[in-house]
Amino acid sequence: MKDHDLIATSCGDYELLDSGDNMKLERYGEIILARPETQALWEKLRPELWETAHATFAFKDKKGLWQIHKEVPESWVVVRTGLPLIARLTGFKHTGIFPEQAPNWEWVAAATRPEMKVLNLFGYTGGATIAVARKGAFVTHVDASKQSLDWAHENARLSKIGEDKIRWMLDDSLTFVKREARRGAKYDGIILDPPAFGRGAKGEVWKIEEDFQTLLIALKELLSEKSGSFFLLNGYSAGYAPQSFAQAVESVFGEVNGEVGELHIKESASERVIPSGIYVRFVR
Secondary structure (H helix, E strand, O other), rough: EEEOEEEEEOOOOOOEEEEEEOOOEEEEEEEEEEEEEOOOOOOOOHHHHHHOOOEEEEOOOOOEEEEEEEOOOOEEEEEOOOOEEEEEEOOOOOOOOOOOHHHHHHHHHHHOOOOOOEEEEOOOOHHHHHHOOOOOOOEEEEEOOOOHHHHHHHHHOOOOOOOOOOOOOOOOHHHHHHHHHHHOEEEEEEEEOOOOOEEEEOOEEEEEHHHHHHHHHHHHEEOOOOOOOEEEEEEEEOOOOOOHHHHHHHHHHHHOOOOEEEEEOOOOOOOOOOEEEEEEEEOO
């Protein structure tokens, strides 16, 4: 695989204003948020901007909470790479939008042809689902959280995607994939973003160090052999290097002509980037 880091820049309604001292300052539309960022080991470049934050996420007594400085709506729309997505403040510091994924959303959209069948596992709020559904694909979106599934459904309605274009599955991803493999199901595209640890809709336990290879083996059975079928794997947690994911993928799928690397977000006023995850992707 070719080594290639992806750099997401400020565009649309998103901007990485500054970072440093284990924090990052971001603009989501008109709302400016300060959030923890363990990768930001450097000093802040624009300390005066931090006073403009509408809210700051901080930990107190091992619990995270938002400190509100200015009025923040319960939800608001942020357009990223042409995708309108709903942002909210959550108790896990996230906003429901992952700006570093912009290059991958563009990639899957470019790889998608009308009437393709695409599977999105651990789909969360559905950025990738909407990117391919807008190109005419039929998407199966799987997540074990009803709250996340409902949020993704809201995003789909925001893009006016027909109810017949997305199958919403409240399910454990590994359980679902094994069931689909037994049924002989095939998909023209597979997207997944597995966490380090998680629980399924019926209490199933996911541990990446124990279940990752099993999931990949099952996904090999699901991915179509047709020319143009694609595979995208993202990783945020557990501390794995990009090459670890690449070698895991090739140990199951064989040698593929793909790309592997880190996901970065670039500050709008400097050349600094925040490492924000890893990815592996290929097209047959």
